[in-house]
Amino acid sequence: NAGVTQTPKFQVLKTGQSMTLQCAQDMNHNSMYWYRQDPGMGLRLIYYSASEGTTDKGEVPNGYNVSRLNKREFSLRLESAAPSQTSVYFCASSEAGLAGNEQFFGPGTRLTVL
Amino acid sequence: GENVEQHPSTLSVQEGDSAVIKCTYSDSASNYFPWYKQELGKRPQLIIDIRSNVGEKKDQRIAVTLNKTAKHFSLHITETQPEDSAVYFCAALRPTGRRALTFGSGTRLQVQP
Numbered sequence: 001n002a003g004v005t006q007t008p009k010f011q012v013l014k015t016g017q018s019m020t021l022q023c024a025q026d027m028n029h030n031s032m033y034w035y036r037q038d039p040g041m042g043l044r045l046i047y048y049s050a051s052e053g054t055t056d057k058g059e060v061p062n063g064y065n066v067s068r069l070n071k072r073e074f075s076l077r078l079e080s081a082a083p084s085q086t087s088v089y090f091c092a093s094s095e096a097g098l099a100g101n102e103q104f105f106g107p108g109t110r111l112t113v114l
Numbered sequence: 115g116e117n118v119e120q121h122p123s124t125l126s127v128q129e130g131d132s133a134v135i136k137c138t139y140s141d142s143a144s145n146y147f148p149w150y151k152q153e154l155g156k157r158p159q160l161i162i163d164i165r166s167n168v169g170e171k172k173d174q175r176i177a178v179t180l181n182k183t184a185k186h187f188s189l190h191i192t193e194t195q196p197e198d199s200a201v202y203f204c205a206a207l208r209p210t211g212r213r214a215l216t217f218g219s220g221t222r223l224q225v226q227p
Contacts, residue, residue: 041219043203043215044217045212045214045215048213056212058214059115090157090158096213103215105158106157
């Protein structure tokens with residue numbers, strides 16, 4: 001099993017350009033998440049999808065959109081990139097459940113917006 | 115929503131010493147508290163977790179304690195080794211509403227050989 005995969009690994013954009021970050025998981029998990037990680041600020045939730053067909057905003061959703069394409073795939077789109085979106089982006093997945101379950105993270109995408 | 119505070123932000127210990135990282139959370143409804151380790155340039159990985167019906171959990175050199183009344187939980191690493199050097203994140207999960215982890219800001223642990 002590959003676990004959680006993300007593409008691309010690195011990306012440089014100019015201000016105003018758009019791009020989509022791709023994420024896929026092969027663990028048959030119901031829930032998927034997008035985080036951004038900035039120095040000294042931990043992991044902040046951008047959007048999440050509790051199950052196929054649903055998406056919800058997290059702490060920092062402005063400037064982003066998501067699509068839960070199917071159970072395996074959850075993409076993050078930047079419509080008009082800004083320097084403030086320079087960050088490392090992690091996708092994660094987990095089994096749903098009220099008791100909480102381990103989140104498995106992808107390898108991350110390092111995005112620089114000039 | 116949930117708010118998780120983590121202290122200290124950096125911690126330096128000598129090899130063989132113990133390390134303790136503390137977190138507090140704001141929402142008394144939170145019921146799941148994982149700890150993640152992130153090595154430089156790598157993805158976060160779960161090292162231990164605890165649920166609200168348990169006060170303490172141990173896995174070899176790592177232990178986590180939970181005080182629900184005070185709304186804080188701690189990570190304890192004994193007999194530290196250089197390979198324990200990493201950034202550690204605590205997190206909390208509410209059973210209702212936003213069903214996603216809220217993370218602390220991280221602790222950079224350095225174990226000096």
